[in-house]
Amino acid sequence: MIKKDFLWGGAMAANQCEGAYLEDGKGMSPMDILPSVQHGRKEAMYHPEIAMNTNYGYYPSHQSIDFYHRYKEDLALLAEMGFKAFRTSISWARIFPSGDDEIPNEAGLLFYDNLFDECQKYHMEPVVTICHFDTPLSLTKRYGGWSDRRLIDLYLNYCKVLFQRYGKKVKYWITFNEINMITHIPFFGGGMVVKDEEHMDQIVYQAAHHQLVASALATKMAKSINPEIQMGCMLAAGSFYPYSCNPVDVWAAVEKNQEVYLFIDVQVKGKYPSYAKKIWSEKKITLHMEEGDEAILSQYPVDYIAFSYYSSRLTGVSPEIKGNVADGNAITTLRNPHLDITPWGRQIDPLGLRITMNDLYDRYEKPLFVVENGLGVEDIIEEDGSIVDDYRIEYMKKHIDTMIEAMNDGVECLGYLSWGCIDLVSAGTGEMEKRYGFIYVDRDNEGNGTLERKKKKSFYWYKDFIKSMDETK
Ligand code: BG6
16 A cells, blocks of 8 residues: 655665765765776775776766756756655765864755755655765775774764754665675775785674664664654665575575675664574674673664665575576676576566565564665667667566555555666766666766756656556545
8 A cells, every 4th residue: 555655756876976076175985986897897896905096097976977066957857757755875075075074064065955955845855875885985095994993983973964954854864875785895885995815704794883883873863863853774685585495595595685684683673683693603703892882783773674676686505506696786696597687687576576575574564665776777869869768667667566565465665766766877887878767867888978868768657657646645
């Protein structure tokens, strides 16, 4: 059952849309040193120490889609589609260029003031991620990112400025984008450089612990500033299926899902789950907790569970399937023979969204929020200038249908925000031509183009769809 106040809309992130990477006092962010995949992004994102010492010439994030200067035009287009909500993130380095500056950068603060005012003008609820792969680069260089516990206080200092300034304008906050991503791409999730010879699991799970404490304390702080604020965690979701009914495959899926849920268990239930000890022991991790950490985690759980869903994942141990893999949004998955796959290697599984939502809701019994879902593919401009993206419409329709089915199953869900509602720079590949938007942006993988916006066929479809939802209320 779709409620009257269901939040239909879309999502973007500062590091992938704003550009203006050094404008008005902004400091460097992790994405600002990464090239596109054609120029070595994969090596650079897993080995940022190389990226820091390499001049790649062209950096997609530096100008991106120039949302920083075009947000008014862009929000007007989203409003035309009838958006009820718009998710974006705040660039930490726009507010604190070095991450630990004494005073915040007023020009950066003003930008978000204007942006949220613009949202308000269109009655669009802003949904704001505090850190979306965006720990200031200076903190990577001087502290080693989130592996250093001092990041907790620096993050809280940043949060305090945000909640005091925007606490009345923004109700829905997300503390960290896809918190489980830190164990897969530490530079994205935690602004960390982990060298091959280092004990990666020890470093990333400790850093995640710092984020969990920071997230709980940020929740405490937000509520003290405005009790109306709703704080969310955020998961790169997509349930793991077992490859077969062989119990060893089923068990492999149980363990993979536990790894995915571990941090969300803490953020929702207020404590590490019992299986955490097994994971730490198998990975030879000694987690350092300070006195009081457990109490903090238990006292300030989140209000809702935001998640991205691109596909389900698959695991198993049968030798014949080893090596046959697909892209599970940075998390390795086996290729599922029952699913279609995009040219970028992502499998398409609409029913998996219903399964994932039921899994999450059964486990947590807290409202869910779909804050990312979408199809990243190339779009073709026809001779008459139109963009007929029927494949995107089909993808979205099917996913929205299964989301509604999940809600009919009894799952409480706050809203549906499609990812990359305006084409933007891909986080994984740095490409522009892996497009997710309802709105096309004239810019290619090498940064050529006018940045002009163009409505795709899906723009009109989503607009009609939201209107039809309004009419059935
Ligand atoms: C999510 C991220 O993991 O997936 C986004 O939160 C990202 O930042 C999205 O853009 C899609 O992935 P990609 O690699 O296609 O940009």
